[in-house]
Amino acid sequence: MLGSFVGRDDQLALLDRELELVRAGGQRPGRALLVRGRRRVGKSRLVEEFIARSGVPAVYFTASMQAPEEELRLFAAEVAASDLPGAAIYAELGPTTWDAALTVLATALPDDGPSIVVIDELPYLTGTDGALEGTLQKVFDRVLSRRPVLLIGVGSDLAMMEALNAYGRPFHQRAVEMVVPPLNPAEVAAMLDLPPADAFDAYLVTGGLPLVCQEWTPGAPLMQHLAQVLAVPTSALLVSGERALAAEFPGETQARRVLRTIGAGERTFTTIGQRAGGLQQASLNRSLSVLREKRVVAVDTPLSTRPSRESRYRVADPYLRFWLTFLGPHLAEVERGRGDRVLARIEASWSAWRGRAVEPVVRESLVRLPAEARAGTRGVVGGYWTRSNDPEIDLVVADREPVAGRIEAVGSIKWLDDAPFDQRDLAVLVTHRGQLPGAVADLPLVVVSRSGVAVDGVTAIGPADLLQAWGGRP
Structure with a gap:
């Protein structure tokens, strides 16, 4: 293996499941998977680790925004240098089109067990060759899906990767999708x-x-x-x-x-x-x-x-x-x-800066907490403000968004060192609660504070509670 991972168990498990489906065989054992995620989030590293753990023959090609003919040459070179059983034969054939390159690829794959083919930065190829999506769909349907191969496309352009599997596109419904998130x-x-x-x-x-x-x-x-x-x-x-x-x-x-x-x-x-x-x-x-x-x-x-x-x-x-x-x-x-x-x-x-930047992270964390940890509320979490910022409310819990039918709670975020949420902060929050459209006077109050809460009558949430929402240690 290439090294230890932190927080990638779910993604590795999904990759393992896809490979097991290929291994199980059937009339069309071939599977396709589209992996997307932000740049530098570790997509390539994850897939390489998966290949190393799998122990099956594989080829890993990374596109690099070069001319189409150069990309094709580099792809053929990667296949020829791989541990696929027919790699030597593939090198002799020297395909000159993507249709031929992908079709002939099938002859290099093993018949008696699974293999993995990875095309990294796939949007680079589809963005410069408008026919490649159709070619990929045709070759997958006619050839690759009949072989025990897991075809993985990887890309950092989130919109383009989503579009590849969208309705009306050639590869629609042919691939499972996986998102690789940053570490939480x-x-x-x-x-x-x-x-x-x-x-x-x-x-x-x-x-x-x-x-x-x-x-x-x-x-x-x-x-x-x-x-x-x-x-x-x-x-x-x-x-x-x-x-x-x-x-x-x-x-x-x-x-x-x-x-x-x-x-x-x-x-x-x-x-x-x-x-x-x-x-x-x-x-x-x-x-x-x-x-x-x-x-x-x-x-x-x-x-x-x-x-x-x-x-x-x-x-x-x-x-x-x-x-x-x-x-x-x-x-x-x-x-x-x-x-x-x-x-x-x-x-x-x-x-x-931190006080403003942490707000969306806190809101996303609160969504993940169980209802009993946030004043018994189960709804979506957002904020409220007016053009003049009077009032400006850090936390609003409601039954739905963007327009709520019912407000469930309001709250405040105080993310300061050595400054707990105090009586003055509570007075401001109560005043702002009365200015929120849809709020009632006895609406529960939720306070998220980095340095604790020094008042009664609110649901207090600290950094350790937020971390538990992401699966952290209690």
Whole structure:
């Protein structure tokens, strides 16, 4: 095996099940699986580990955005160099089209047991060769599905990978889909040997990206870790953001400018357009559509019994949000050996930045908690605000979204060091509860606090409780 994994048991189990279905045989034993996930989330590493554990013959090809004929040549070279039983024969045939390459591939596969064929960065191929989807579908239906092979397509372009299996596309309903998520907060806590509150800090910085987490010395405090990696211009924490943006938006300079504006803290449509260079409404809409389609930006709307148009935009990935705020604008300083300046900015702004950045993570954590742990409520979790931010409510639990039929609870997030939720905070929350459309006077109050709760009459939730929502140790 290639090494230990943290938090990948579910994905490995799914891959094992697919291979067992191939092994079970039948008239059409061949199976197809489409694996998607954000860049640097560990998809390729996961599939390679699966192949190593399986012990069956395999070929692993990674596309690289080269000319179609060069991609085909590289694919043929990978097959010829693989441990497939017919690899030598395949090398002699030298197919010159993808139709021939995939059809002849069947002759290299074993007859008496399963094998695995992986095409990584599949969207690179389908994006440059419009006929490849149809070719893949034809060869899979006529040839590969009749052989004991697990065909795995891997891709980081989430929208394109979803589209491959969509209705009306050639490969529709031919593949099982699997999403490889980042490490969740509990997995980050286990990997980095951190207590619950510190684990959430680490999650906000790393986004749960395994490669970024691997740089962290287990048990190290946040600022100590940042001081170490900011002294290394090639650290994964520094370079992963720029590489992800270059890969996702190679020709979308305006979309990248809009993303950087959102990363800098702008949240409303109007202010984003103004700070991104005075973009016209149509241009801004196009950029935001690209960013949302690629799952890089999320949009939140106020949750209450009254419809609202006060949408707010945020960077969906915690790591990228941190990178855009603190690292991306100052890479030149790190390269000059002045990572200490970057660290000083982070230390000065950390508490305020963290308070806002942790909100979507807390809401997602609350959704995972059982009802008894959150005042007996079972609904969706969001927030509420008005254009003037009076009121602005961190937590709203309701029966449905985007417009609630019934409000079940309201709450507050106070994520400060050494500052528990106190009587003054409670007074503000009670006042805001009375201003929320659909709320009643005796609605339960839920408080999430990093440093504890110093009042009665509320459901108190701390970092350890949130970590348990993700499967962390009690």
